[in-house]
Amino acid sequence: MTEQLVTIEVDGKTLQAPKGAMLIEVLDEKGIYVPRFCYHKKLSIPANCRMCLVEVDRPPKPVPACATPVADGMKVWTRSPKAIEAQKGTMEFLLINHPLDCPICDQGGECELQDMSMGYGSDVSRFCEGKRVVADEDLGPLVATEMTRCIHCTRCVRFGAEIAGMQELGGMYRGEHTRIETYVGKTLESELSGNVIDLCPVGALTAKPSRFRARAWELIARPSIAPHDGFGSNIECHVRNQELIRVIPRENEAVNETWIADRDRFSYLGVYHEDRMLHPAIKTDNQWRETSWDEALEAAVEGLRKIASECGGDQIGILIAPGATLEEMLLARRLAEGLGGASIDHRLRQQDFSQDAWMPRSPGIGETYPDFQHRDYAWIVGADLRRQIPMFAHRVRAAAEAGMRVSALHALDCGWNFELENNWIQANIPNAVAQVASAVRDKTSRKLPSALKKLMPDLITDEARAIAEDLIAASSAGLLLGADVIHHPAFGQIFLLARWISEVCDVKLSLLPEGANGTGAWLAGAVPHREIGGFSSDVSRLDARAMLDSPRAAYILIGIEPDMDCAHEAIGPALKQARHVVTIHSFMNDALREFSHVALPAATFAENEGSYINLAGAWQDFSAVIPPLGEARPCWKILRMLGSMMEFDGFDSVSASQIATALRQKIDKNPESVATGSDGWDMQQSIESWEMPRWLRMGSMPVYRADGMVRRSEPLNRMPQTQRNQRLHMHPADLHELNLATGDHLSVRQGATEAVLEVSADPALARGVIYIAPGFKSSAELGWHYDAIQIIDQPTTT
Amino acid sequence: MSSAQDRQVETLSSEIKEKIDLWAERYPADRRRSAVLMALHYVQHDYGFLSRELMDAVADHLSIPPIWVYEAATFYSMFHTSPVGRHEVAVCTNISCMLRGGEDLLRHIENRLGIRAGESTSDGRIYLKKEEECLAACVGAPMMMVDHHYYEDLTLERVNEIIDHLD
Numbered sequence: 001m002t003e004q005l006v007t008i009e010v011d012g013k014t015l016q017a018p019k020g021a022m023l024i025e026v027l028d029e030k031g032i033y034v035p036r037f038c039y040h041k042k043l044s045i046p047a048n049c050r051m052c053l054v055e056v057d058r059p060p061k062p063v064p065a066c067a068t069p070v071a072d073g074m075k076v077w078t079r080s081p082k083a084i085e086a087q088k089g090t091m092e093f094l095l096i097n098h099p100l101d102c103p104i105c106d107q108g109g110e111c112e113l114q115d116m117s118m119g120y121g122s123d124v125s126r127f128c129e130g131k132r133v134v135a136d137e138d139l140g141p142l143v144a145t146e147m148t149r150c151i152h153c154t155r156c157v158r159f160g161a162e163i164a165g166m167q168e169l170g171g172m173y174r175g176e177h178t179r180i181e182t183y184v185g186k187t188l189e190s191e192l193s194g195n196v197i198d199l200c201p202v203g204a205l206t207a208k209p210s211r212f213r214a215r216a217w218e219l220i221a222r223p224s225i226a227p228h229d230g231f232g233s234n235i236e237c238h239v240r241n242q243e244l245i246r247v248i249p250r251e252n253e254a255v256n257e258t259w260i261a262d263r264d265r266f267s268y269l270g271v272y273h274e275d276r277m278l279h280p281a282i283k284t285d286n287q288w289r290e291t292s293w294d295e296a297l298e299a300a301v302e303g304l305r306k307i308a309s310e311c312g313g314d315q316i317g318i319l320i321a322p323g324a325t326l327e328e329m330l331l332a333r334r335l336a337e338g339l340g341g342a343s344i345d346h347r348l349r350q351q352d353f354s355q356d357a358w359m360p361r362s363p364g365i366g367e368t369y370p371d372f373q374h375r376d377y378a379w380i381v382g383a384d385l386r387r388q389i390p391m392f393a394h395r396v397r398a399a400a401e402a403g404m405r406v407s408a409l410h411a412l413d414c415g416w417n418f419e420l421e422n423n424w425i426q427a428n429i430p431n432a433v434a435q436v437a438s439a440v441r442d443k444t445s446r447k448l449p450s451a452l453k454k455l456m457p458d459l460i461t462d463e464a465r466a467i468a469e470d471l472i473a474a475s476s477a478g479l480l481l482g483a484d485v486i487h488h489p490a491f492g493q494i495f496l497l498a499r500w501i502s503e504v505c506d507v508k509l510s511l512l513p514e515g516a517n518g519t520g521a522w523l524a525g526a527v528p529h530r531e532i533g534g535f536s537s538d539v540s541r542l543d544a545r546a547m548l549d550s551p552r553a554a555y556i557l558i559g560i561e562p563d564m565d566c567a568h569e570a571i572g573p574a575l576k577q578a579r580h581v582v583t584i585h586s587f588m589n590d591a592l593r594e595f596s597h598v599a600l601p602a603a604t605f606a607e608n609e610g611s612y613i614n615l616a617g618a619w620q621d622f623s624a625v626i627p628p629l630g631e632a633r634p635c636w637k638i639l640r641m642l643g644s645m646m647e648f649d650g651f652d653s654v655s656a657s658q659i660a661t662a663l664r665q666k667i668d669k670n671p672e673s674v675a676t677g678s679d680g681w682d683m684q685q686s687i688e689s690w691e692m693p694r695w696l697r698m699g700s701m702p703v704y705r706a707d708g709m710v711r712r713s714e715p716l717n718r719m720p721q722t723q724r725n726q727r728l729h730m731h732p733a734d735l736h737e738l739n740l741a742t743g744d745h746l747s748v749r750q751g752a753t754e755a756v757l758e759v760s761a762d763p764a765l766a767r768g769v770i771y772i773a774p775g776f777k778s779s780a781e782l783g784w785h786y787d788a789i790q791i792i793d794q795p796t797t798t
Numbered sequence: 799m800s801s802a803q804d805r806q807v808e809t810l811s812s813e814i815k816e817k818i819d820l821w822a823e824r825y826p827a828d829r830r831r832s833a834v835l836m837a838l839h840y841v842q843h844d845y846g847f848l849s850r851e852l853m854d855a856v857a858d859h860l861s862i863p864p865i866w867v868y869e870a871a872t873f874y875s876m877f878h879t880s881p882v883g884r885h886e887v888a889v890c891t892n893i894s895c896m897l898r899g900g901e902d903l904l905r906h907i908e909n910r911l912g913i914r915a916g917e918s919t920s921d922g923r924i925y926l927k928k929e930e931e932c933l934a935a936c937v938g939a940p941m942m943m944v945d946h947h948y949y950e951d952l953t954l955e956r957v958n959e960i961i962d963h964l965d
Contacts, residue, residue: 171869
């Protein structure tokens with residue numbers, strides 16, 4: 001259906017506009033400027049600031065352009081004396097209570113009110129009475145307040161209700177006493193809260209970490225890509241004198257629209273953390289010594305060569321961060337090949353690799369975010385999206401608000417900020433997925449592959465039946481497997497069951513891995529079972545777990561801290577016994593100091609260049625926004641040096657884009673949409689169902705502990721959720737059974753490691769689950785994030 | 799971990815809950831927010847004023863964000879978000895009452911009780927409401943409202959009598 005158009009006349013010019021559109025949208029589209037404060041294209045229209053008043057032929061009084069639909073034959077004057085007078089009148093009222101403190105206001109120079117008072121304000125105030133003063137609330141470490149400056153546009157309030165799905169700010173009191181606040185003085189906890197800083201047209205809400213650090217006109221904006229999750233938000237880095245001052249969203253309607261997550265906005269503070277490794281260093285006799293690049297590279301190469309010749313290249317393991325760029329992954333893979341059969345993997349927290357051959361060519365949703373949002377049903381399994389991929393959670397929420405039906409399955413209630421069809425909380429996820437498979441089989445009378453037969457449960461719950469019926473009935477459903485099932489000890493069987501369900505119900509199956517390049521890693525060669533370009537491979541190499549199960553003689557660690565970024569409890573001993581460990585990372589921590597022999601300082605994302613493939617399959621490249629700190633170098637250049645020093649093939653590229661182009665050509669030659677490692681269901685071995693332990697340790701990576709950079713952003717780590725995450729959480733009924741209460745301490749043993757942690761009751765958890773978040777020193781040595789765990793000490797009741 | 803705030807939620811009495819539910823039922827299931835005003839009236843009537851804990855309890859009961867309750871409670875002048883005296887005295891000072899001496903009445907009460915409008919007596923007996931707009935009893939001006947009862951055609955003597963008889 002074509003859009004119906006109406007003809008209107010604006011400032012004497014005739015325009016065509018879609019029927020029903022608001023006047024301001026049409027004017028914006030045609031580039032005709034109308035001042036505004038409360039209107040924002042992504043938010044609802046309250047028409048409360050009255051700044052966009054324009055003159056129209058009917059009615060004979062100025063109307064707000066934001067709330068006036070265009071009508072055929074309408075005549076509009078945006079700059080007529082009547083319109084200007086109305087706008088100036090509004091401006092005068094707005095300035096009545098606004099302090100004249102621009103020189104000490106952080107918004108000065110990028111303030112909509114300041115700009116508009118230049119255009120519409122009077123140079124003399126007729127208001128002689130006292131101005132109102134509003135007490136400030138502490139909204140936490142991210143958002144600074146100066147509420148006396150607030151003009152009550154309510155953008156921040158509407159953002160909370162409509163976009164963040166979590167209304168934390170509201171309009172209290174009324175009339176002249178109106179105050180925008182939380183009322184109770186709480187920290188803004190929404191994972192998207194920082195966007196209110198951009199939305200605020202005045203200096204009432206500003207960014208706390210970058211407050212008073214620079215003036216807007218001193219900043220140079222440089223584009224980049226957010227490096228903490230696979231969503232691929234477009235960001236703009238603001239730089240002054242080669243220093244990164246702040247990060248804001250860069251509009252991209254296909255990806256992040258006009259928003260970014262707080263993690264992407266405030267992680268940049270890690271760039272300047274004291275843990276930054278600024279010089280190459282070598283460890284001799286347990287003493288670290290800073291040295292020159294030449295010497296350090298020489299030492300790294302010599303050690304690798306020695307191991308390769310003495311023990312064989314397959315005795316070398318490369319563990320690379322899922323947030324590494326395509327270029328880094330590709331060069332690391334070539335390094336592995338040059339070393340003669342070294343193994344490489346980026347799936348550092350995964351335990352079960354049994355179905356690697358059956359995995360798709362690469363994880364991700366494989367379609368654009370808007371296309372995904374047009375699906376009619378989604379079943380999200382084992383994904384705490386708001387914490388893991390906050391902006392994707394926003395997309396899912398927006399889709400749900402627009403009519404997509406969404407069900408979830410997890411061992412905890414993830415606090416979804418929209419109405420779920422079915423929020424199934426179940427500790428035994430493999431069993432729950434099997435129940436759905438079984439219900440699908442009953443309903444469709446399709447034959448279940450014999451490999452899956454033993455997995456079928458005796459009992460099918462109502463939830464499972466409901467989800468099965470929804471999956472069958474939906475016309476374009478999606479089934480998404482999140483990071484928490486990817487890290488599950490029975491991931492293989494969950495995946496196979498999900499795959500069978502998706503085949504039978506004609507549902508699109510997607511994996512949502514962690515890391516900014518979890519999708520690209522599979523195509524760039526950072527997995528052992530695929531060749532560069534995503535081609536399936538016959539050569540047997542070791543996955544991340546196997547590289548630690550049977551320790552290697554040498555390791556290359558790229559962009560990771562073994563205690564925080566890996567989950568295998570054997571990581572420590574494996575690295576300790578290794579004869580040669582080369583670290584390429586931006587930060588130094590105790591574990592790296594203890595285990596590595598050569599440390600090569602790498603640039604952070606802000607100083608790096610490269611590309612990522614996001615979950616939607618989009619290639620996005622970025623350049624450095626600041627020069628590297630100290631002697632740090634972009635990781636791809638370090639890898640290129642190592643490769644050329646060892647005279648391997650494929651290390652002569654002069655730019656990151658050259659490497660990316662070569663990779664792209666290779667991937668384009670790969671026509672398979674799904675790698676064919678399988679010869680069909682008949683070839684699958686029969687699988688035994690996973691046994692749920694009495695106590696299941698579960699550890700979803702906390703949002704602000706996800707990688708080395710985020711962990712070093714001080715404001716993010718002061719957020720209350722980060723603090724809460726350090727405790728051990730259990731269902732209140734489980735705690736009661738153990739005679740424990742919030743605040744008590746509990747000793748647990750996972751594998752061979754024991755830990756004593758403070759407990760906290762959490763009704764969001766399934767019974768039988770002991771939630772211990774990874775990413776903290778207190779839990780770092782426990783091992784797998786999903787595993788059996790024992791309670792070894794039950795203190796008496798306090 | 800779970801994003802639920804560590805907050806104290808007072809439990810509403812089952813009587814109040816039932817009364818709130820009667821109102822909530824009058825609106826569509828997704829508009830339980832509409833019952834917030836009546837809910838706050840009931841709670842204030844029983845508990846005297848709307849503490850944060852009570853407002854959180856109302857939010858919990860109606861399954862709405864607490865901020866919506868705070869907004870409503872602070873917007874309307876008939877809701878108190880801090881403790882006030884047992885008896886609420888509201889003197890109309892709008893135009894008809896003003897012309898008939900309403901402001902003098904208010905001044906008189908302030909002096910007699912030793913408090914300013916908007917304050918409560920230290921014995922917790924009387925709350926003198928800060929500002930009362932027209933209560934639609936102009937025919938009986940000057941007038942005041944005490945605990946929801948209208949007293950019209952007031953004189954200073956009559957006011958003394960009414961005030962002194964509040965326990």
